[in-house]
Amino acid sequence: MAVDKKFSDQATTVGELNQYVEDFMVARNWHRERTPKNLAMSIAIEAAEIMEHFQWGDREDYTPEKLGPEKMDEIRMEVADVMIFMLSFCRSLGIDLAEAVQAKQEKNEVRFPADVVRRVD
Amino acid sequence: MAVDKKFSDQATTVGELNQYVEDFMVARNWHRERTPKNLAMSIAIEAAEIMEHFQWGDREDYTPEKLGPEKMDEIRMEVADVMIFMLSFCRSLGIDLAEAVQAKQEKNEVRFPADVVRRVD
Amino acid sequence: MAVDKKFSDQATTVGELNQYVEDFMVARNWHRERTPKNLAMSIAIEAAEIMEHFQWGDREDYTPEKLGPEKMDEIRMEVADVMIFMLSFCRSLGIDLAEAVQAKQEKNEVRFPADVVRRVD
Amino acid sequence: MAVDKKFSDQATTVGELNQYVEDFMVARNWHRERTPKNLAMSIAIEAAEIMEHFQWGDREDYTPEKLGPEKMDEIRMEVADVMIFMLSFCRSLGIDLAEAVQAKQEKNEVRFPADVVRRVD
Numbered sequence: 239m240a241v242d243k244k245f246s247d248q249a250t251t252v253g254e255l256n257q258y259v260e261d262f263m264v265a266r267n268w269h270r271e272r273t274p275k276n277l278a279m280s281i282a283i284e285a286a287e288i289m290e291h292f293q294w295g296d297r298e299d300y301t302p303e304k305l306g307p308e309k310m311d312e313i314r315m316e317v318a319d320v321m322i323f324m325l326s327f328c329r330s331l332g333i334d335l336a337e338a339v340q341a342k343q344e345k346n347e348v349r350f351p352a353d354v355v356r357r358v359d
Numbered sequence: 360m361a362v363d364k365k366f367s368d369q370a371t372t373v374g375e376l377n378q379y380v381e382d383f384m385v386a387r388n389w390h391r392e393r394t395p396k397n398l399a400m401s402i403a404i405e406a407a408e409i410m411e412h413f414q415w416g417d418r419e420d421y422t423p424e425k426l427g428p429e430k431m432d433e434i435r436m437e438v439a440d441v442m443i444f445m446l447s448f449c450r451s452l453g454i455d456l457a458e459a460v461q462a463k464q465e466k467n468e469v470r471f472p473a474d475v476v477r478r479v480d
Numbered sequence: 481m482a483v484d485k486k487f488s489d490q491a492t493t494v495g496e497l498n499q500y501v502e503d504f505m506v507a508r509n510w511h512r513e514r515t516p517k518n519l520a521m522s523i524a525i526e527a528a529e530i531m532e533h534f535q536w537g538d539r540e541d542y543t544p545e546k547l548g549p550e551k552m553d554e555i556r557m558e559v560a561d562v563m564i565f566m567l568s569f570c571r572s573l574g575i576d577l578a579e580a581v582q583a584k585q586e587k588n589e590v591r592f593p594a595d596v597v598r599r600v601d
Numbered sequence: 602m603a604v605d606k607k608f609s610d611q612a613t614t615v616g617e618l619n620q621y622v623e624d625f626m627v628a629r630n631w632h633r634e635r636t637p638k639n640l641a642m643s644i645a646i647e648a649a650e651i652m653e654h655f656q657w658g659d660r661e662d663y664t665p666e667k668l669g670p671e672k673m674d675e676i677r678m679e680v681a682d683v684m685i686f687m688l689s690f691c692r693s694l695g696i697d698l699a700e701a702v703q704a705k706q707e708k709n710e711v712r713f714p715a716d717v718v719r720r721v722d
Contacts, residue, residue: 247377250457253368262464265473267480271657274421275413279652281441282410282524285403286649288448289642292396294634296538300395302452314454318463320402320445321456324438327409331423333435335442336371342439343383352386359388392536400531403645407528410521415513417659489619492699495610504706507715509722516663517655523683524648530690531645534638542637544694556696559687560705562644563698566683569651573665575677577684578613584681585625594628601630 252325252336259325277327284319291316373446373457380446398448405440412437494567494578501567519569526561533558615688615699622688640690647682654679 245255263269291313292300302310328335366376384390412434413421423431449456487497505511533555534542544552570577608618626632654676655663665673691698 245457245461247372247374247455247457249372249374251368251370251372252376253370255373255457255460256368258460258464262467266471266476267478270478270480273418275416275418276657278406278410278413279521279656282403282406282528283649283652283656285399285406285441286524286646289399289403289646292399293642293646294639295396297394297396305452310452310454313452314459315463315466317445317449317454317456318459320406320441321460322463324441324445328438331426331431331434333431333438334368335438336366336368336376338435338439339376339379339442340366342436342443343379345436346383350387355387357388357391359391397536400535400642403649404528404532404535407525407645410525414521414525415518487699487703489614489616489697489699491614491616493610493612493614494618495612497615497699497702498610500702500706504709508713508718509720512720512722515660517658517660520648520652520655524645524652527641527645527648527683531641534641537638539636539638547694552694552696555694556701557705557708559691559696559698560701562648562683562687563702564705566680566687570680573668573673573676575673575680576610577680578608578610578618580677580681581618581621581684582608584678584685585621587678588625592629597629599630599633601633 255321256325256329256335259322260329263326272326272330274327274330277323277330280323281320281327284316284323288313288316288320376442377446377450377456380443381450384447393447393451395448395451398444398451401444402441402448405437405444409434409437409441497563498567498571498577501564502571505568514568514572516569516572519565519572522565523562523569526558526565530555530558530562618684619688619692619698622685623692626689635689635693637690637693640686640693643686644683644690647679647686651676651679651683 243250243254245258263272291305291309298304305313324335327333328338364371364375366379384393412426412430419425426434445456448454449459485492485496487500505514533547533551540546547555566577569575570580606613606617608621626635654668654672661667668676687698690696691701
């Protein structure tokens with residue numbers, strides 16, 4: 239299952255990530271439980287675990303420096319969990335995630351025109 | 360803000376998606392509210408909106424065919440929302456998402472060895 | 481289904497609330513979908529809807545005065561939704577909610593002794 | 602902090618639960634962090650922890666018998682956590698929870714008339 243390539247946002251396509259997650263699932267024969275419904279729950283469960291790291295403080299408490307390397311690493315792993323379930327969810331329903339993001343952003347461009355909604359500090 | 364390229368999982372890197380979302384935010388000067396804490400909430404809020412589509416039925420109700428094209432499109436937009444906030448969140452803390460997924464999956468490989476946990480139907 | 485009594489925290493037991501919600505469900509014969517799994521999802525979905533009202537601001541933005549009567553009323557309805565699903569969930573598994581709160585608080589008393597954890601401003 | 606009375610849905614008002622939770626917080630001077638925003642997050646975080654117990658199975662897996670006493674006790678504690686934060690949230694904004702449930706149910710009575718929406722099996 240090892241992937242030789244070192245993944246990075248710069249060099250890795252969404253499809254490569256998706257395939258990587260899928261190979262992991264196939265190797266374990268885990269598809270029976272990975273229904274869209276269960277995966278939707280999983281995304282929400284992991285999203286809540288990201289939130290736990292930001293539960294009681296204010297904005298100034300949550301810089302990488304103040305969080306520190308250990309907490310940052312925990313957060314990184316929670317984010318990965320959301321993403322892994324997102325990719326499985328998309329695969330379970332045949333959704334192309336990059337295409338969906340573009341389609342949604344194009345709607346957002348219309349809904350929130352930059353020259354109208356631009357925040358002026 | 361228009362992106363000429365047509366995005367797809369096959370051809371689009373996570374970094375390109377991230378840059379696309381960031382450009383949208385910069386054009387609107389929205390960074391002040393996009394704190395890690397607020398974005399963590401946003402991910403969870405949008406994740407719940409995915410779940411809404413799967414609230415009352417059983418596994419057999421949730422195929423692309425039974426959901427139908429209109430519902431599938433709504434789901435696609437909810438998934439995009441989670442992803443957009445995920446990318447903003449990662450940027451707000453300097454997290455490389457593809458790298459994080461690989462790091463987490465490597466832990467999962469050790470934690471769930473395929474030959475041990477493989478489901479036998 | 482109308483309940484003559486005017487409910488209030490002061491005068492209404494958890495059991496009365498529970499019965500009120502149950503009568504509503506019985507009258508609609510909705511129990512088939514109200515499985516513990518689906519109700520757990522519902523609680524989370526409605527909890528996210530509370531959060532939506534607090535997504536982008538800081539602590540000083542969220543007083544009853546600043547929120548205003550209309551927003552306060554929306555929040556009140558979201559809180560009610562969480563509670564309604566909580567009561568259905570408890571009933572679906574035979575959980576006594578008041579008893580559970582007491583049991584949990586007794587654990588919390590031990591885990592967070594007031595004289596040790598008391599915040600000194 | 603000990604409460605002599607044994608709480609139960611039958612005999613305990615929502616207000617008594619609310620006061621019990623409030624006394625716990627006062628004794629620890631924890632109000633500074635217990636803002637409506639943070640408590641809304643807490644409700645969602647704990648709601649996700651309830652869901653974790655129902656992540657991969659189907660309806661038939663989640664009876665009290667199949668869950669077993671140990672798991673049931675864990676679920677009971679998660680439900681209590683949601684309720685505790687719900688009560689703190691309500692107090693932070695001056696919301697009467699029982700009153701809110703009644704107001705919402707009265708809307709639901711109108712929105713879902715029993716004779717119209719009643720499920721026929």
